[in-house]
Amino acid sequence: MTQPIDLTLAEARDALRDRKLSAVELTQSYIGAIDKARALNCFVTETPDRALDMAKASDARIASGSAGPLEGVPLGIKDLYATEGVHTQACSHILDGFKPRYESTVTSQLWSDGAVMLGKLNMDEFAMGSSNETSYYGPVASPWMPPNWSEDKARAALASDKRGLLVPGGSSGGSAAAVAARLCLGATATDTGGSIRQPAAFTGTVGIKPTYGRCSRWGIVAFASSLDQAGPIARTVRDSAIMLRSMAGHDAKDTTSVDTPVPDYEKAVGASIKGKKIGIPKEYRIDGMPAEIDALWKQGIEWLKAAGAEIVDISLPHTKTALPAYYIVAPAEASSNLARYDGVRYGLRVPGKDIADMYQKTRAEGFGREVRRRIMIGTYVLSAGYYDAYYVRAQKIRTLIKRDFETVYAQGVDAILTPATPSAAFGIGEKGSADPVEMYLNDVFTVTVNMAGLPGLAVPAGLSSDGLPLGLQLIGRPFEEETLFSLAEVIEQAAGRIKLPQVWW
Amino acid sequence: MSVDQATVRRIAHLARIAVTDEEVPHLAEEINAILSFVEELNAIDVTGVEPMTSVIPMKMKMRDDVVTDHAGADVVVANAPVSEDHFFMVPKVVE
Numbered sequence: 219m220t221q222p223i224d225l226t227l228a229e230a231r232d233a234l235r236d237r238k239l240s241a242v243e244l245t246q247s248y249i250g251a252i253d254k255a256r257a258l259n260c261f262v263t264e265t266p267d268r269a270l271d272m273a274k275a276s277d278a279r280i281a282s283g284s285a286g287p288l289e290g291v292p293l294g295i296k297d298l299y300a301t302e303g304v305h306t307q308a309c310s311h312i313l314d315g316f317k318p319r320y321e322s323t324v325t326s327q328l329w330s331d332g333a334v335m336l337g338k339l340n341m342d343e344f345a346m347g348s349s350n351e352t353s354y355y356g357p358v359a360s361p362w363m364p365p366n367w368s369e370d371k372a373r374a375a376l377a378s379d380k381r382g383l384l385v386p387g388g389s390s391g392g393s394a395a396a397v398a399a400r401l402c403l404g405a406t407a408t409d410t411g412g413s414i415r416q417p418a419a420f421t422g423t424v425g426i427k428p429t430y431g432r433c434s435r436w437g438i439v440a441f442a443s444s445l446d447q448a449g450p451i452a453r454t455v456r457d458s459a460i461m462l463r464s465m466a467g468h469d470a471k472d473t474t475s476v477d478t479p480v481p482d483y484e485k486a487v488g489a490s491i492k493g494k495k496i497g498i499p500k501e502y503r504i505d506g507m508p509a510e511i512d513a514l515w516k517q518g519i520e521w522l523k524a525a526g527a528e529i530v531d532i533s534l535p536h537t538k539t540a541l542p543a544y545y546i547v548a549p550a551e552a553s554s555n556l557a558r559y560d561g562v563r564y565g566l567r568v569p570g571k572d573i574a575d576m577y578q579k580t581r582a583e584g585f586g587r588e589v590r591r592r593i594m595i596g597t598y599v600l601s602a603g604y605y606d607a608y609y610v611r612a613q614k615i616r617t618l619i620k621r622d623f624e625t626v627y628a629q630g631v632d633a634i635l636t637p638a639t640p641s642a643a644f645g646i647g648e649k650g651s652a653d654p655v656e657m658y659l660n661d662v663f664t665v666t667v668n669m670a671g672l673p674g675l676a677v678p679a680g681l682s683s684d685g686l687p688l689g690l691q692l693i694g695r696p697f698e699e700e701t702l703f704s705l706a707e708v709i710e711q712a713a714g715r716i717k718l719p720q721v722w723w
Numbered sequence: 724m725s726v727d728q729a730t731v732r733r734i735a736h737l738a739r740i741a742v743t744d745e746e747v748p749h750l751a752e753e754i755n756a757i758l759s760f761v762e763e764l765n766a767i768d769v770t771g772v773e774p775m776t777s778v779i780p781m782k783m784k785m786r787d788d789v790v791t792d793h794a795g796a797d798v799v800v801a802n803a804p805v806s807e808d809h810f811f812m813v814p815k816v817v818e
Contacts, residue, residue, distance in 0.1 A: 315802070316802055317802065318802075319794065319798045319801055319802075320794075429779065430778050430779050431779045431781065444775075444777075444778055445778075470784075470786065473783060473784055474779075474781065476779065476781065536767075538763075539763070539764060539767055542760055542761040542762075542763055542764050543761075543764060545757060545760065545761055546761055546764075553738060557739075560739070561804060562803070562804075562811050562813055563802065563803055563811060564802035564803065564804075565802070565804070566804070567804035567805065569814075570814065571814075572814055572815070572816070573813050573814045573815075573816050574739070575741075575814075576813070576814055577739040578739050578740060578741035579741050581738070581739055581740045581741070582740050582741035582742070585740070590740055591750070591753055591754070591757075593738050593740065594731075594734045594735060594738055594740065594750065594754060595754060595757055595758075597734050597737050597738040598726070598730075598734050598754070601734070601737060608761070610774050611764060611765075611767075611769060612761075612764065613774035613775045613776075614769040614772040614773070614774045614775075615764060615767055615769065615772075616774075616775040616778075617772050617773055617774065617775045618767070618769070618772060620775065620778065653756055654753055654756060654757060655756055655757060655760045658760070669778075670778065671778030671779045696779060
């Protein structure tokens, strides 16, 4: 028999509406699943009481015929989103004890559409990381078992330091792992350089970073404001379309949010892609790319072609510059945004002999290694004498990166197909300990999209020879997320939906 | 370009992050690894290219200059590590 947690978001929504299932019943199933999965470390705070209260209210609204589009749907929320009265710490020590007195715009839209909050999800500290290993609350273990491991071995690793188990990707690692482990129907996430799409690809889930400005950033802890964007991670293309509709929209409190109507994205799922022109950028065929990633990409091209799309070879000549330019722009903005954590207004305070000493000690103890490193890089590239050589140059290169995309879109290309990541998931403790750049390379295919402000979607397209999920990325024109959902649905249907791992934890 | 240990201390001071003597050489190494990674950008011709200011073209919106947030002082200081009478408390700054 199908368990309630095996239903997709769309199926659960329909079952709730048809009263085949109650919101309380569904929520209780998730609370039970979370309870048994604590060792994966997906949640940093669970809110079961609030969830049940919200579910009861949902059942009442369903009964009275006033159900919202997400009525009774249990979701997980990335710890970067401000949730009133609930743990919101960007998984950093420096925000210890912070409970905002306000709600982020995106989450408040989810609640007013009827969604139920299960708790806050683990992530890389301040969203800086690609493996969820920089979290103050410890790494998240992917529900996907390492190749050739037995359940006993995996459980033993889970009970100790988790080394050797797979990372779920990052920074939205808790979001992706919780969705893949069926601990929630969908999760909010954020993406500054790939933090939605890379973990989605690593866990066999679907993630979309919408166009910059599509979702309000108000109430989301800022990392790099010109790159940050909210989006969902869910089990299917349709589920992610349903969630994005509720998350998107104009907000007077975020001047960069765009005042254009939000389409019913779900209607684009299943729409014909006949005649769509899909660009294949030669610059994404990088040195040392595993043959199976290349094969997956070719397979994706064939699927889209078979569904009536036209495939064209394109060139995005500045692709290679995106990652280094990102590692100037993002830390620069981060060093400015994170200046507010000074031990005065919220969070951790470490006493010092005077106020400057207090600032320095608080920030040294409160920020983890990766965050400290990025603040220092950002401070350096913005400092007198280096600003033009680094920061202004990187912003000029950003103009060139965006121009590459504009050129191919002007030639009639509707969307671009690339691999989502250069490899399948790696092990906890495996990367980046000696050289930080090793970890940064994870974002090589995703970061261009943030630099150009475009929408990007990662969809599972197959398994590696080791049986781990691999994803493809679709990049769209500004505010044409609907095209991405239509194309992704074709890939999801052709690939056959990924079978999520059975419970071993 | 690469940074020496004195520069690392200067950056740490600007960023208001305390660093220990043992940390400095290691930080210099890590920062230099990142700086050498971004070095390739010097090879790109950016003559006549405008630096990006807004990734999606948008007009800055205007609103009436009125108070929109009525949260109140209690709420503003609610998360402060130390506060008194609606003031944030810090170590003495003026002798």
